[in-house]
Amino acid sequence: MKNINDSFLKGRAKSLKYTFKGAFLLLTTEHSIMTQSFIGVVFVVLGFYFKITNVEWMFQILGFGLILTAESLNTAVEKLCDFVHPEYHKKIGFVKDIASGAMTFAVISVLILLTLIYYPYL
Template sequence: MRRDSNNILKSFRNAFEGIESALRLERNLKIHFFIGIAVAVFSLFLPLSEKDLLWVYFAIFSVIGAELLNTVIEKFLDLFFEDYSESVKLVKDIAAGFVLWYSLFSVVVGILILGRALFSWSPSFAKFFVSGVLIFFPLFSVFVRRYRNVGKNDKSSGGR
């Protein structure tokens, strides 16, 4: 039995070392981790139900888990592809999109739950606000990308 508990402890130690290494290497993971801890601690002082607290923690763990998975994917690809590759870029972009997707989910949870607790927002206002965020940011992103591409096309064609 002692041997099994040593293996379990070693597994946990290895897992924590992996998280620690990822935190040292990845700026975005540090940011999400810090924000997650701050929100988790702050949430303890709000009048939240257990269900609401569970959603907040689920959102935090989801974003950090997505960041860890993104780090694994990036590091794994870097092991095998030293030179630039469009395919590798696509996979890395999709992995980053995965993190973004969960980050948006966390924003939605934060607005719906923390907005109600902090600002006494009605559920209908929170839904309206969330809808605005979910519509505005993707549209804004598309607009910015198109604007940047137009600028690049103008420069490459000699400004014509």
């Protein structure tokens, strides 16, 4: 609950604290986020190696941002579903499958993007 005595700046600082805590938790506990972050680092190295353009860098950064965002939201949905209904339930499984499907769209989009960026260099 919001404390009425918190100033705007103090509230934003608290929000940033929670934001970085969440990112840290994702990077240190979720294997899918670790894997996707590693792949992102590999493509950063490739970007420097092939000297991709500024526009290609922008698209690559946006693409990996999309993947990490989608995976983070997918993880949040799965954790919430598991908390609400720890045992298997058909409807909970359906919700989790849809969240995972959203991740699939992000991955396919970024694979196409990376192909468009790196094909000319290969």
